[in-house]
Amino acid sequence: MTPSDVLLVETVNGVRTLTLNRPDRLNAANDELLYALTDALKAADADDAVRVVVITGAGRGFCAGQDLGGVSGRDMSFTEHLNATYNPLIRTMRGLGKPVITAVNGVAAGAGASLALAGDLRLWAQGARLIEVFSNIALVPDSGSTWFLPRLVGYSRAFELMALADTVSATEALRLGLCEQVYPDETFLADVQAYAERLAARPANALKLTKQALNAAMTSSLDAALDTEAELQQLAGDHWEHAEGVSAFKEKRAPDFRRDG
Incomplete structure (x- = not known):
């Protein structure tokens, strides 16, 4: 894929939607996608026509986490990789001078779960799922999960979700406070746009x-x-x-x- 292929950008009524576009990989992240998303967020922040930013995924997934094929065999430490890719992305999201909505349309796993949690507001499709999958491969949750998740659900529940890698459904996410709204799968994108346009009309x-x-x-x-x-x-x-x-x-x-x- 070329850089323009991995991330789709559209602006409607002050809402800029950034769509992760690796649907054949459930939008698993590689360096190209992470850099493109960070750059697109900075561009949105600098554009006065943009009042709200939405991050979502193409196809069945929101983001399945790191594309392990993209880092396998590389001469780069875990720390170096995070500091070069995910950490600047999460810092950019949190520092953006505009509301960021993460519109979780499907599975959000690993670093994809961290990305989902980093939004100012989180809207989920009924079929969405979140999995803190790191412990399945004996790694530590990263990309902000250890900061966001306990602040949303409390320490013990966050530790349980991370330790057992249990899947959180949309219904459970709403009960736990991991999202603000859950919409039907078939109307999800239209519902997200309507919500975002309400936000765009605010000061x-x-x-x-x-x-x-x-x-x-x-x-x-x-x-x-x-x-x-x-x-x-x-x-x-x-x-x-x-x-x-x-x-x-x-x-x-x-x-x-x-x-x-």
């Missing part, structure tokens, strides 16, 4: 600052979080979106957060 600057505040609060004290909120609230209050929101409230109309400020 982009305020959401960027909210994401920044939440990311900081995840590893800070209450005092530090209060200070960060105060600083970011000033930035939000000085932005034209705030004036629009207040005017809309007073005028009893829907705010227009997509106009030119």
Whole structure:
């Protein structure tokens, strides 16, 4: 595959959808795909026309994890590989100044599970499955799973899922808080687009600052979080979106957060 083949890019109504496109491998990741996805995220962040980013998979899988054929026999350590590929990708997702939705259309296993968990919001198809498969090949969960999963389900449940490599269904994922919505397989892409367009209509600057505040609060004290909120609230209050929101409230109309400020 050429670089343009492994990742499909489409923008509709402010929603940029990045589709992992190795369906014959259940979108198992190789270097080419990981670099393409990281670059596409950076491009979306720099494009003012993009308000929300969706990551999904072509075919039956979301991402089956690392394509082992792509690393077999290479003269590169595990640490070097992660630092060159997955870790920059996850950092880019979390640092993106726009909401990132991971639309899990099928199996998400190993590093693919980590990718699914790294979204700001996670939407699942009814047929989706998540498997922390690392222990099956005597490896440690990576690409952010040890950070994301316990924060979503708690330490003990996260350890159990990682140690036993049990499969999590969409119904169970919704119960555990691993996803925000579950949609029927047959309408999944349309439902994701509709959800993303709702998000795209929200105040982009305020959401960027909210994401920044939440990311900081995840590893800070209450005092530090209060200070960060105060600083970011000033930035939000000085932005034209705030004036629009207040005017809309007073005028009893829907705010227009997509106009030119």
